[in-house]
Amino acid sequence: MNNLISRAKELLESKTVNVVIGYEAGPTGLARPAFITDSAKADKLIYDERCVQNLAVYLTKAEVKNFGKMAIVARLPVMRSIMMLISEQQVIGDNLIILGISEDNSLLDIASISVMQGYIDKCDLGNPSKDREILAELNKMTPEEKFSWWQNQFSKCIKCYACRQACPMCYCIRCTVEVNQPQWIPVQANAHGNTEWHILRAMHLAGRCISCGECGRACPVGIPCHLLTMQLADQVWNYFHVHAGTSDKMNSVLSTYEPNDKESFII
Amino acid sequence: MSDFEPKVVAFVCNWCTYAGADLTGTSRLKYASNVKIIRFPCTGRIDFMLLLKAFANGADGIIVSGCHPNDCHYTSGNFHAKRRWIMFKELMDFMGIDMNRVTFSWVSAAEGAKWAEVVNETVTRIREMGPYVSYKELVNKTIEEEVKNE
Incomplete structure (x- = not known):
């Protein structure tokens, strides 16, 4: 020191x-x-x-x-x-x-x-070990269990956007939630608005999240919203073998592509 | 449930699937009429928020379709879309939102028959699954909560 x-x-x-x-x-x-x-x-x-x-x-x-x-x-x-x-x-x-x-x-x-x-x-660029354990447990649940688990978490959300403010990657001067023509995300802190807000936040951080967990720490009502972005960080590694924030010249995962990206659900 | 007719929204690209769907029509192939086609310039333009909007507004199923890889009119729009859908699907699976209600496909302008197949297969699947109650409940909860708060 x-x-x-x-x-x-x-x-x-x-x-x-x-x-x-x-x-x-x-x-x-x-x-x-x-x-x-x-x-x-x-x-x-x-x-x-x-x-x-x-x-x-x-x-x-x-x-x-x-x-x-x-x-x-x-x-x-x-x-x-x-x-x-x-x-x-x-x-x-x-x-x-x-x-x-x-x-x-x-x-x-x-x-x-x-x-x-x-x-x-x-350094080890994976998610922190304590979050890894929770992620592993969540991934073992059935879809219905996951849905009710997350809905239970989101029901606490007061839409204060502390998760966004604490995140170094959420720097847009005008966030999509502030756009009202069209109104992408319902304004109210209700089941529908909260769910879509957390989907939107996680998707906009896909491939950009550096797993600091600051969003979850900043949340005043204790929603572990960092697990959403950390899960995607894991998946970005699984699919594309990229860790965010490892070079000052890398392109964001979702704004670039490889012709041989593998998926199994597009018919 | 036997008289349930699913509402299916199809987000398609202008250059391949839209032309493919046109070919289905001009070839006089019959397919389920439950689908409402929305034309986009490219699959790369189809934001995941549009899918959520469709579900919120009462869709029971969704089809997202565009040019085969390497055939994109804009060279790379469908490759970008592919990465986005991989991530979106993983996130939805993690949150327990049912992605069996969404069909992703590549349908070229020459595949009129494949388009009919994709639509029929999707409509049959959604009909078996029934209305998308859990998302509709999410949206309706809104109204109930609002009433309670007033």
């Missing part, structure tokens, strides 16, 4: 970056995102197991982009998010300095995007 603070100070003092995006301890002891612009305040930075938020979500916000050069504290999911955002031309890689954090919470030396790519390639 001291390495992180001294590195942040160094970057701010030398004016290499204008802001360091990291975590600080909040008043209740939980970690919260911090935007450090003054090297004297870099001591506030923390890094431990409390720091779960995916900070890459801020990189596409106009007010953050205005800082110009910035450094960002990044675990593996954040690094993968940054890769996706660069490949989708939402973020300029040269404007970013990655303060990489390894699995054991130590500072990594990541000098460039290609070094970051090398690090990502060496």
